[in-house]
Amino acid sequence: MQKIEVKLAKNYGFCFGVRRAIEIAQSRPNSVVLGELIHNPKEIARLERDFGVGVCEDIEKIDPAKAVIIRTHGIQKNDLSKLKERGADITDATCPFVIKPQEICAKCSREGYEIIIFGDAAHPEIKGVVSYCENSTPLVINSLESLKAAKEQNKIKSKVALISQTTKSAEVFGQIAEFLSGICSEVRVFNTICNATFDNQQSARSLAKEVEIMIIVGGKNSSNTKMLYKISSEFCENCYLIEDENELNVEWFVGKKSCGITAGASTPEWIIEKVLKRIKEF
């Protein structure tokens, strides 16, 4: 095969919160995480294999003898209270950038603002943030269109606080803020999109414009990884989301001269290196 130029995105991979959570997990061998610590199955398997750090999805089934780690995405307020009541040995690996929207949600709902969250209602981070809302139920919307639909149903109040899932698109967040500014008397816009996510998105966008094929490495259940795939797809025709080097297909590279690589915030460097090595072998 002809030689292919491989370029890494300027910013990619591990964010501060993920790096911190992995360090916490490694420092607490044989503990259990309530839910997946980060959205990367390979890294979770490594933590279990090398450090005995397991995953338990059901709070009722957690072994009372084990130390408990709170996942990067945070958990629901009630679950945290339950663990504390039981006297569990808790280490909180919730990303500080996720704690912020939880606190904003609590404070602004107490002050009488309607909470609108730009995010996926089913994502653990958003389930956690929602649980901090007091006296009301936040409106969770996943697009500008669903916000407009809520408006049509008169579901938007005049005093609103807008929060974002940390891994959402900054562009759409701005459009949502713009729309709310036109229909509410006050909108408190809290840009809770994390910088690492934003930087990774920007770098993926500019790299995708330059190359013929883009490889996005990350968990298929990872929001920010999927967002990198979506952004790349807007600018590059041939984008592939893979969890590791074994999913690479040599045929993707036939006749291509340039390949860009980026990775989600929960993708460890060792996986990216294996992907790079495999592409060079082709």
Place this chain on the structure above:
Amino acid sequence: MQKIEVKLAKNYGFCFGVRRAIEIAQSRPNSVVLGELIHNPKEIARLERDFGVGVCEDIEKIDPAKAVIIRTHGIQKNDLSKLKERGADITDATCPFVIKPQEICAKCSREGYEIIIFGDAAHPEIKGVVSYCENSTPLVINSLESLKAAKEQNKIKSKVALISQTTKSAEVFGQIAEFLSGICSEVRVFNTICNATFDNQQSARSLAKEVEIMIIVGGKNSSNTKMLYKISSEFCENCYLIEDENELNVEWFVGKKSCGITAGASTPEWIIEKVLKRIKEF
């Protein structure tokens, strides 16, 4: 000349605040207004002629024997204090929709937010609002471009409160809110554009799309009138801003089949009626 169809905008002319100010002025004959009560020279001349209500631009030259009316656009905090210290007989005709941004400016600046005002720094309303800012100087910007320039100069802080002049474009205000949402950690967006202004703008826009010529009636020093002219010009090639029927030019109407009419928030009905009558005479 062939027959021309004349259509009035669905919403046009006097807003609540202007109507209220004129009623106040009429109920206080022989008083003096600090600055122009509203931005319409013809109506101001009528109030002077029929009610002896004069205008004084300089607070130091106000006749101490006269009752003082505060203009719809409001005045600066210091000027109000001066009048009160002198024991002047004050009637406040400041539009309630202008008092709101004054209050927001005071409150949010006290709470440590940087105040950004979308408006004309030279307009009396904005001079008034700015004067209510405590401990800091608001950033007054008149366009998205000037906001971007301020950003380049690192003049935007991370916690911002955004206010609008009551008569500004809702569309640009939304774009400004969107831009700030992308660069600040918190933006409190207060949509202080008055509904009447917004309705007049919407109606002018849809009428301008339908007709061959648009007549905008209002003071040439009136912000909201100029905005109606600007919006109409985007959709209709032949737009004319006039203060009264004497400025109408028969040649504008030659060969035209439809004419739209709108008027600023400070344009009294009696002027609009004279304009309509003159067009029918053509």
